[in-house]
Amino acid sequence: MPHLMNTYARQPIAFTHGQGSWVFDQQGRRYLDALAGIAVNTLGHAHPVLVKALSDQAARLIHVSNLYRIPEQELLSDRLAEISGMDEVFFCNSGCEANEAAIKLARLYGHQRGIEQPAIIVMEKAFHGRTLATLSATGNRKAQAGFEPLVAGFVRVPFDDLSAVEAVAQNNPNVVAVLMEPIQGEGGINIAHDEYLQGLRRICSARGWLLMVDEVQCGFARTGKWFAHQHAGIVPDVMALAKGLASGLPIGACLAAGPAASVFKPGSHGSTFGGNPLACVAALTTLAVIEQDALLTHALVLGETIRAGLRTRLSGVAGIVDIRGDGLMIGIELDRPCGELVERAVQAGLLINVTADKVVRLLPALNFADAEAEELLVILTQLIREFLGA
Ligand SMILES: *Cc1c(COP(=O)(O)O)cnc(C)c1O
Numbered sequence: 001m002p003h004l005m006n007t008y009a010r011q012p013i014a015f016t017h018g019q020g021s022w023v024f025d026q027q028g029r030r031y032l033d034a035l036a037g038i039a040v041n042t043l044g045h046a047h048p049v050l051v052k053a054l055s056d057q058a059a060r061l062i063h064v065s066n067l068y069r070i071p072e073q074e075l076l077s078d079r080l081a082e083i084s085g086m087d088e089v090f091f092c093n094s095g096c097e098a099n100e101a102a103i104k105l106a107r108l109y110g111h112q113r114g115i116e117q118p119a120i121i122v123m124e125k126a127f128h129g130r131t132l133a134t135l136s137a138t139g140n141r142k143a144q145a146g147f148e149p150l151v152a153g154f155v156r157v158p159f160d161d162l163s164a165v166e167a168v169a170q171n172n173p174n175v176v177a178v179l180m181e182p183i184q185g186e187g188g189i190n191i192a193h194d195e196y197l198q199g200l201r202r203i204c205s206a207r208g209w210l211l212m213v214d215e216v217q218c219g220f221a222r223t224g225k226w227f228a229h230q231h232a233g234i235v236p237d238v239m240a241l242a243k244g245l246a247s248g249l250p251i252g253a254c255l256a257a258g259p260a261a262s263v264f265k266p267g268s269h270g271s272t273f274g275g276n277p278l279a280c281v282a283a284l285t286t287l288a289v290i291e292q293d294a295l296l297t298h299a300l301v302l303g304e305t306i307r308a309g310l311r312t313r314l315s316g317v318a319g320i321v322d323i324r325g326d327g328l329m330i331g332i333e334l335d336r337p338c339g340e341l342v343e344r345a346v347q348a349g350l351l352i353n354v355t356a357d358k359v360v361r362l363l364p365a366l367n368f369a370d371a372e373a374e375e376l377l378v379i380l381t382q383l384i385r386e387f388l389g390a
Pocket of ligand 1: 243
């Protein structure tokens, strides 16, 4: 047994290399990757443009620290501001860190307005990370159990329910922000209605609260817009990004707009690795390839194709509760726990995931090919039919 802490229930396979949406194991078997490292490998594996950009940058400069200016980081902040309509960016290394920055920013924002005990509204079934503050913001008792005392200052409401937020607004003068995922990923691919996001925007603006969106999973072109909240035509005050931003290099980003942008001052927050040249080049290259290869449109169209294909091939199958998603963030909800489908898929040469016990989750690379989608549909729908005994 390797000397690893026992934190993951891993599949007993190890990969040696990948090419596009295919990965190869130590026995030389190949697998179609419909998970992309949980929405991380935006451009698939071994994308030649990314490999070249990373090799060139690694040979020049990997890290210098944030004690100096980092031109790649400045450029990436400009590009992110451009595609989001937001003003400023803080770089870190992961999703939980991006949310941690957002939470600290909201608290400081509250203190600067004379609120001594600032509170943040968060959602049931939310997932924001595993650090203490983000675990406390997460709406999953199983993940929190045993780690009490949790961080205080969160008020929980049901997801996609505006009246619940309005009720808190009436009673709680300490609220300074709302933190939510426009599409809940770990919670089971739960999609907030456009009207809900617009309603949150209205309430937050009227109350001087910060609207903070966690787009760590749903953001960065996956749903066919740069950011999932853009489908609702709103601009948030704060946004957390990570996962797919640099196609596999660790990076996180906390974006801020308007009054949220000037909250942090030198000394307020920091990160040793955050925004290093290598990770920033990976993100800039990912962004450039998404634009050059029109992957926003591709994600939108291919996602529709996959959902339509699933509906056709699974129509009339008892046990299918719902097929939903947006772009290449797709969930198939069954009427029973279906975790064992992950292993059955591995046997069949396919990488998928199951979340919230009953939801098969697909998060393929944004350049997943049409033919690969067809192959995915054939393998997966047969597996689901067999599993459900249909
Ligand atoms: C994965 C995820 C996180 C946590 O990201 P880490 O990089 O694992 O810290 C936070 N929020 C959402 C929505 C996520 O999907």
